[in-house]
Amino acid sequence: xxxxxxxxxxxxxxxxxxxxxxxxxxxxxxxxxxxxxxxxxxxxxxxxxxxxxxxxxxxxxxxxxxxxxxxxxxxxxxxxxxxxxxxxxxxxxxxxxxxxxxxxxxxxxxxxxxxxxxxxxxxxxxxxxxxxxxxxxxxxxxxxxxxxxxxxxxxxxxxxxxxxxxxxxxxxxxxxxxxxxxxxxxxxxxxxxxxxxxxxxxxxxxxxxxxxxxxxxxxx
Ligand code: DX5
Ligand code: ZN
Numbered sequence: 001x002x003x004x005x006x007x008x009x010x011x012x013x014x015x016x017x018x019x020x021x022x023x024x025x026x027x028x029x030x031x032x033x034x035x036x037x038x039x040x041x042x043x044x045x046x047x048x049x050x051x052x053x054x055x056x057x058x059x060x061x062x063x064x065x066x067x068x069x070x071x072x073x074x075x076x077x078x079x080x081x082x083x084x085x086x087x088x089x090x091x092x093x094x095x096x097x098x099x100x101x102x103x104x105x106x107x108x109x110x111x112x113x114x115x116x117x118x119x120x121x122x123x124x125x126x127x128x129x130x131x132x133x134x135x136x137x138x139x140x141x142x143x144x145x146x147x148x149x150x151x152x153x154x155x156x157x158x159x160x161x162x163x164x165x166x167x168x169x170x171x172x173x174x175x176x177x178x179x180x181x182x183x184x185x186x187x188x189x190x191x192x193x194x195x196x197x198x199x200x201x202x203x204x205x206x207x208x209x210x211x212x213x214x215x216x217x218x219x220x
Pocket of ligand 1: 179
């Protein structure tokens with residue numbers, strides 16, 4: 001379905017208080033918690049992995065929307081599933097040949113598969129993954145270069161969102177990077193329904209107001 005899914009990016013939270021931060025976001029109306037997995041390759045940053053997902057899972061029933069910015073996603077499927085990940089989104093740039101095997105492993109491990117594309121990757125590259133016999137269930141259109149929170153939204157990426165929405169009316173389409181009160185109108189108008197927001201939520205005096213604004217803009 002294309003109902004709004006607002007997903008605070010926990011990379012902008014206080015990692016030393018992750019369980020409390022997660023509860024705070026859910027209490028403020030977040031649907032999902034976006035977990036950015038970076039391991040020092042594919043992107044030049046290092047965040048968290050399966051051990052932290054496993055620790056967090058003991059404190060929340062929330063949908064953990066895991067975005068794997070890694071070159072070898074296959075190696076993480078079982079670890080992430082065992083840790084309690086809900087969604088497993090890999091990058092199309094690193095899944096050229098083996099994506100069908102990857103998607104079926106993600107599904108049989110009990111997670112929901114998604115595919116992400118970097119700003120420089122043409123949207124056509126994900127079409128086969130949405131149309132296959134065992135398709136992905138979400139496409140994540142990166143609206144910044146992956147690696148760091150707090151960057152500027154790239155409005156040109158909305159062409160990709162519009163192309164996906166025209167072709168796939170009921171697909172979950174996620175946008176990630178630089179989303180906040182200024183960018184949400186463009187993203188919602190283009191057809192995105194899953195909204196990741198890090199610095200705009202955690203940096204706001206009233207994060208709940210930002211979450212509500214993102215949701216009502218997508219619902220319009
Ligand atoms: C970037 C990550 C994003 C990022 C979003 O590589 O995938 O999830 O943390 O943060 P903001 O909303 O601050 O751009
Ligand atoms: Zn992300």
